[in-house]
Amino acid sequence: MNAIELKHLTKYYGKVRGIENLSFDVREGEIFGFIGPNGAGKTTTIRTLLGLVFPTSGSASIFGLDCIKHGTEIRKHVGYLPSEVFYYDQMKVIDLLKYSASFFKKDCTERIHELAEAMELSLERKIEDLSYGNKKKVGIVQGLLHGPKLLLLDEPTSGLDPLMQKRFFDIVAQENKQGVTVFFSSHILSEVQQLCHRVAVMKNGNVIRLESIDTLRQENYKKVALRSYGLTAETLGLSNVTNFHHENGTTRFFYKGSAQSLIQAVAKHDLTDVVIEDPSLEEIFMHYYEQGPA
């Protein structure tokens, strides 16, 4: 069974587009990256899944249940971490977490303490006294304390220091090993690269690409740097070259095609240095945003 299924999901806020005609599935047990710049529609998608906003058309289901008709049942099995965290300022952290646990009708005390210890979160402090990073930790604990089957993470690492980001990734990976499906929205490509199995690339409310991370990496895109004098795109004699530019005596470009053709073309020139490497996901995605479909 798919954990999430979106069918032509569309959300308009009045005349303003949130998402348009989104259709994709998230398989049970996978970590699914949902990547795109601000305003691409990532948060709208997640908030529609949770029934916080209502779709204009299309449908969304989680574990086979319609997100609008069966929202209450669905949310028993979902943990959600919003990108911006706001809680009741006058409460102590422990009281907020107990309040959160009370909705799930099970004893979450042990898990609360485990997670708080892992995230180095003080339970006795008032919410209003916490830094943004610490509020984010509260969000992580409240999202995980009930042992959800699906985690909806909306830019979860903003505000966390690198050490806490690593701990958080470890927790997410551990949850995933135990069968938890993770829907991971982010605009930070390196963290998606690090965690996710598949990724959907969003632009202007649409998915412009949906691939496994491995496929994206093996797209035959190569990042090439040549140290040579007088080299131009024309003299190089290669097709499928993009981002061609010179910088401090080095010619850099992206090449998509066979390695054989690349080596043959490069070998014709008098070079003092050659670097051919895989581009990072970030570089691949920037390529999509600059040149991909609208």
Place this chain on the structure above:
Amino acid sequence: MTILVFELRRYMGSLMGWIASIVALLVMFMAFYPVLAQDAAMLDLFLEHYPEELLKAFGMGGELSLATVAGFFAFSFAFTQLVVGAQSAYYGFHFMSVEEREMTADFLYAKPVSRPQILLAKYGAAGSALLITNVGVWLGSFLAIDLFRGDATYELWPVVSLLLTVPVFQLFFFSLGFVVTAVSKKTVSVIGAAVGVSFVLYMLNALRRIVGGELLGLVSPYYHFDPNYILLTGAWHPLHTAISVSFIIVANFTAVRLYLRRDLRSAT
């Protein structure tokens, strides 16, 4: 901890402040009664020096003499209504919109609880706070009357009849706040809106007293539940009560429907 208990705890601090203010207002006003009642003739002479319009605007110079317990209580109760109206409107503007204003909606509504359950619990908590206030108004009224009436007598039933209007009066303002926030796409400044609504409707009724006629009063619960009328007749005005009750039903029906399908605002 259920939402109801959680919400009730949140109300408790400010609720005690509201009740203390209302009781203090009632007692403070009635404290002037013994002095004024001592010499009714002097009081009438004193009031004659004020413009008739001003006296009407403040609900004085009617058929009930200020020298009687009922007359003076009617005068002081009009100001109590102003505070009760502001408090009820405040709760109406506040009770559902607070999660969106304070950006905590994503926390609460992402939990396994339906919107009707959230609405019912929050309505129940706000309703309980209004009910407790109502008890405070009753106690404060009888305390104020009995502390300062001296040997003067009054009929109990008209006072009880007036106090029985308080829940409907509260619900009118509460429902008004509720429906405005449900219709509004943007968040409303709660304190400003509550005080504004209470005062504007009060002024409409004051204006009606000056210019005469009924039209301006028909939209104002201060006219629907005019203390002078109820303490004089011992009864509620049937048409005015029907207008208030109809508004409450329509406003709540509309607000509930809108809230159940509302797109909740997010922080981003």
